[in-house]
Amino acid sequence: MPKTDLRAPFAAAAFALSVAAVPAAAQAPVSMICSAQQDYCNALVQAYERTTGSKVFMVRQATGEAFATIRAQASNPRNDLWWGGTGDPHLQAALEGLTEPYQSPLLPQLHDWAQKQAARSGNRTVGVYSGALGIVYNPGQLAKLGVPEVKCWADLLHPKLKDEVQVADPNSSGTAYTFLATAVQLMGEDKGFDFMKAMHKNVNQYTKSGGAPVRATATGETAVGIVFMSDALVQILEKAPIVNVAPCEGTGYEVGSMSLVKGSRNMAGAKRMYDWLLGAEAQAIGLSVKSYQVPANKAVSLPADIAKSVDAKLIDYDFAKYGDPAERTRLLARWDREIKVAPK
Numbered sequence: 001m002p003k004t005d006l007r008a009p010f011a012a013a014a015f016a017l018s019v020a021a022v023p024a025a026a027q028a029p030v031s032m033i034c035s036a037q038q039d040y041c042n043a044l045v046q047a048y049e050r051t052t053g054s055k056v057f058m059v060r061q062a063t064g065e066a067f068a069t070i071r072a073q074a075s076n077p078r079n080d081l082w083w084g085g086t087g088d089p090h091l092q093a094a095l096e097g098l099t100e101p102y103q104s105p106l107l108p109q110l111h112d113w114a115q116k117q118a119a120r121s122g123n124r125t126v127g128v129y130s131g132a133l134g135i136v137y138n139p140g141q142l143a144k145l146g147v148p149e150v151k152c153w154a155d156l157l158h159p160k161l162k163d164e165v166q167v168a169d170p171n172s173s174g175t176a177y178t179f180l181a182t183a184v185q186l187m188g189e190d191k192g193f194d195f196m197k198a199m200h201k202n203v204n205q206y207t208k209s210g211g212a213p214v215r216a217t218a219t220g221e222t223a224v225g226i227v228f229m230s231d232a233l234v235q236i237l238e239k240a241p242i243v244n245v246a247p248c249e250g251t252g253y254e255v256g257s258m259s260l261v262k263g264s265r266n267m268a269g270a271k272r273m274y275d276w277l278l279g280a281e282a283q284a285i286g287l288s289v290k291s292y293q294v295p296a297n298k299a300v301s302l303p304a305d306i307a308k309s310v311d312a313k314l315i316d317y318d319f320a321k322y323g324d325p326a327e328r329t330r331l332l333a334r335w336d337r338e339i340k341v342a343p344k
Contacts (some may be wrong), residue, residue, distance in 0.1 A: 002149055007052040011174055028266045028268075030055075030056050030272075031057045031058075031059070031078060031265075032047060032056055032079065032083055032268055032273070032303070033059055033060075033070070033082045033324055034044070034059070034060050034061075034083050034289070035061060035065045035082070035083070036084035036085070036286075039289045039290070040084070040286055040289050040291045041060050041083075043285050044083070044282065047282065047285055048277075049164045050278070056263050056273070060293045062085070063085030063089050063173065063210075064089060064170075064172040064174065064177070066082055066089070066091065066289075070082060070098050070099075071096070075246075077261050077263040077264055078155055078265075078273050080260070080261055080264040080266045081126065081274060082099075082256075082258065082259045084258070085257070086255075086256065086257075087125065087255040087257040087319060087322075088174065088177055088181070088258065088319065088323040089174060090121070090257035090272065091117075091121055091257075091320070091323025092323050092324070093123060093124070093125070093259060095121075095287065095324060097198055097282045098261070099125060099259040099260055099261060099262055103118070104163070104271075104275050106168070106275055106297075107126070107278075108295050109280070109298060110127065110296045110298065111298055114126060114130075114255065114296035115128030118184075118334060120208040125257045126257060126258055127203065127296050128257060128258045128277070128278070129255075129293035129296055129344060130253060130254065130255050130293060131228045131231075131254050131256070131292075131293040132253045133178050133179060133229070133253060134228065134244055134246050135153075135222045135226060136214055136225045136229075137149070137217065137223060137225075137243055137245065138218070138222075138243075141151045141220055141223035141225065142223055143334065144329065145164065145223060146160055147161060148162045150224055151245060152247050153248075153249050155223065157202070158231070159334070161224060162202050163202065163203075164222055164223035164224055164226045165199060165202040165204065165324075166203065166204055166205050166212070166213040166216050166221075166222040166225045166226070167179060167206060167213060168212065168213065168224065168226070169205060169208065170332060171208065171335075171336070172208050172209075173209060173210040175228055175231075175255065176210055176226075178228075178254055179226050179255075180335055181217060181252060181322040182251060183196055184322075186249060186252075194336075196339050197339055197342055200339050200342050200344065204222055204223075211224025211227065213226060214227045214234070214242075218241070218245060219307065225297070226251050228254060228290065229312065234290045234291070240259045244314035246313060247313075249313075249314045251312055251315065255319065255335070258274060258277060264286060278296065278297060280297045280299040280300050283295040287300075
């Protein structure tokens with residue numbers, strides 16, 4: 001994981017107080033698309049409304065869906081702010097000019113990886129959390145199948161795992177697109193697609209949401225899932241019978257991001273909420289609702305059990321290249337053509 005100061009004391013952002021000081025009557029409602037888990041989205045909205053007195057109209061959409069919505073509404077935007085989800089679609093939206101440049105006064109409070117996300121997008125997006133991609137497995141299910149512990153990406157090709165691996169569809173899920181881009185960068189494009197084609201024989205379902213394989217693995221519906229490790233940790237801390245693995249070959253990671261929608265009907269209100277969401281108070285909310293990504297604000301401390309989950313061998317993930325619209329479109333088209341419809 002990117003370096004995190006786990007000893008940093010928690011401190012509420014002073015900027016949040018200035019946001020709260022703006023009279024509620026002066027703050028028109030903000031229309032927000034949230035691409036995090038529903039509980040996290042709800043908690044953010046409730047805290048912002050409680051703190052500022054402003055109203056937020058929020059809809060929860062998976063990252064790919066959110067990007068498609070913003071693109072489809074480009075000529076007549078109906079949303080002001082897009083929060084959460086993997087950074088690649090946010091970068092693609094930035095490159096297509098669908099989002100608004102903005103440098104928050106809270107930017108210096110953020111970890112380097114969050115600030116770099118802003119820099120590579122021309123300040124059209126910013127990092128809000130980070131998390132490594134991993135594998136989750138159900139030991140009981142593996143024992144029934146006679147499959148040893150899963151430790152590496154290569155283990156997902158075990159012939160006894162036929163119809164026992166679950167991953168989302170990269171067209172709708174940022175988690176799954178991160179997996180696609182990770183395989184390509186780790187193995188080379190052709191070998192990466194060969195790997196995904198071989199793994200396809202073991203995939204029982206390409207889900208719409210990136211978090212679905214965690215729940216399916218926890219209940220024994222599938223033996224193995226490809227997920228962000230922070231999503232698996234939610235179930236593990238609730239004593240689900242699953243194991244979280246950082247693949248031995250190395251893995252990609254997400255920089256969950258936030259963007260202002262270009263042409264927003266309430267840009268002033270969107271910027272106020274944007275700033276508030278970068279403050280330490282808002283950044284700590286994820287931990288309170290069991291969303292265990294690493295927060296972008298350096299003032300938020302991580303509990304020890306969460307800190308342990310961020311020890312992963314990370315690849316040098318090229319966010320600029322794999323967030324590029326042409327590259328993303330090309331890779332997804334190849335995946336649709338060679339993987340999704342491939343026979344088993």
